[in-house]
Amino acid sequence: MPHHLMNLRHVPDDEADEIRALFDQHQVNYYETPPSFWGISMGGFWVHDDQEAERARALLDEYQRQRFQTQRKAYEDQIARGESGGLWFMLRRKPVRTLAACVVILAIAGVSLLPFIRIG
CATH class of the missing domain: 1.20.5 (Single alpha-helices involved in coiled-coils or other helix-helix interfaces)
Incomplete structure (x- = not known):
């Protein structure tokens, strides 16, 4: 049964590219469906295997924690510089x-x- 790992609606291109590279680097056997233009289907990253889904989710959790910290620091730097x-x-x-x-x-x-x- 397929496991939906991540919704791709409103995901920036750089983040999706980084996740693809992460999955390729760790040889995660995934497939991707694009979000529809009208917002009917959400698109996302998927895997078929239960064990592969656990491994991919662990990788995604770590990636998203790091990305959150990076983006938060960039936002705080923009506020400190008076740009946001x-x-x-x-x-x-x-x-x-x-x-x-x-x-x-x-x-x-x-x-x-x-x-x-x-x-x-």
């Missing part, structure tokens, strides 16, 4: 774009909630 931040950061850097996005979000929320407001 939250809403206030975006408001200072690109005020027109940020305010326009907020107005659009409020307009969509208003149109979406209008039928429910009219009921009462």
Whole structure:
């Protein structure tokens, strides 16, 4: 029975390439299905064998722990350099774009909630 190891929806290309290289390096017998354009199928990495699935999951767990630490450090470095931040950061850097996005979000929320407001 196939074992689904990892969903590939919203996975960056560099991460998928690194996982492929990891599996090839450790000779994991896997196959891959791509995610569909419309989001109907999730795609992912798969194996057939139970033992191979355990070995691949252990490799994936270690890889994802290392990737998390690397990405977290890169994000913290960006914040320390003043290259990233939250809403206030975006408001200072690109005020027109940020305010326009907020107005659009409020307009969509208003149109979406209008039928429910009219009921009462």
